[in-house]
Amino acid sequence: SQQGEEDPQALSIQEGENATMNCSYKTSINNLQWYRQNSGRGLVHLILIRSNEREKHSGRLRVTLDTSKKSSSLLITASRAADTASYFCAMWGGGGNKLTFGTGTQLKVEL
Amino acid sequence: DTGVSQDPRHKITKRGQNVTFRCDPISEHNRLYWYRQTLGQGPEFLTYFQNEAQLEKSRLLSDRFSAERPKGSFSTLEIQRTEQGDSAMYLCASSLVQGNEQYFGPGTRLTVT
Numbered sequence A: 001s002q003q004g005e006e007d008p009q010a011l012s013i014q015e016g017e018n019a020t021m022n023c024s025y026k027t028s029i030n031n032l033q034w035y036r037q038n039s040g041r042g043l044v045h046l047i048l049i050r051s052n053e054r055e056k057h058s059g060r061l062r063v064t065l066d067t068s069k070k071s072s073s074l075l076i077t078a079s080r081a082a083d084t085a086s087y088f089c090a091m092w093g094g095g096g097n098k099l100t101f102g103t104g105t106q107l108k109v110e111l
Numbered sequence B: 001d002t003g004v005s006q007d008p009r010h011k012i013t014k015r016g017q018n019v020t021f022r023c024d025p026i027s028e029h030n031r032l033y034w035y036r037q038t039l040g041q042g043p044e045f046l047t048y049f050q051n052e053a054q055l056e057k058s059r060l061l062s063d064r065f066s067a068e069r070p071k072g073s074f075s076t077l078e079i080q081r082t083e084q085g086d087s088a089m090y091l092c093a094s095s096l097v098q099g100n101e102q103y104f105g106p107g108t109r110l111t112v113t
Helices: none
Strands: A005-007 A010-014 A019-024 A031-038 A042-050 A055-058 A061-066 A071-076 A085-092 A099-101 A105-110 B005-007 B010-013 B019-024 B031-037 B044-050 B053-057 B065-068 B075-079 B088-095 B108-112
Touching: A005 A085, A010 A019, A019 A085, A019 A105, A031 A061, A031 A071, A042 A055, A042 A061, A042 A071, A042 B088, A071 A085, A099 B044, B005 B088, B010 B019, B019 B088, B019 B108, B031 B075, B044 B065, B044 B075, B075 B088
Parallel strands: A010 A105, B010 B108
Antiparallel strands: A005 A019, A019 A071, A031 A042, A031 A085, A055 A061, A061 A071, A085 A099, A085 A105, B005 B019, B019 B075, B031 B044, B031 B088, B044 B053, B065 B075, B088 B108
16 A cells, blocks of 8 residues: 555646645654655656755755654756656654555646 | 677467577676566566575465576576466666666567467
């Protein structure tokens, strides 16, 4: 079963706009990671934020983490058509040697 | 290319047949993971190896599933007596440090008819 839920399930925006995706999870974590998946490149790691961090940036990506609310958000600024993909949050921790993925957000960036 | 590779990329099999998938991780990575992904869902963890030792298995991994990693290099995932519910994408990933980013292969798409 999925450990995390993402919202929205699908998002359609125009090129140049910002895209925000949210992830909620259920148990304690050591870190939370975001991955992108498209048909061309498979599943690719984007960014990792540790449980003692609140915000992290990488290029056009900004991730926040609120462990008290068990939630995270991924912001993609100035989106491009190439950002069209499914985005998954994945939680590490809460016992076990595994990543537990969310349900994903399908992002479509239109020209 | 030194990424994670998987073979075959696609497999169509009839119900009741056995299938075997192979994963070659990034060479210096001693941690290897198998996941299963169905349409519209995120990947679900199946099993984890550290070197040649299988350290964790999901309850999703029924008795029909077995995985090996001989000599701590490549890994195989075998499904015996396949069922239509086994149709999915099977993903392999490897990592160097526990808990850090995982590098995924392109996956093997299994269709059971």
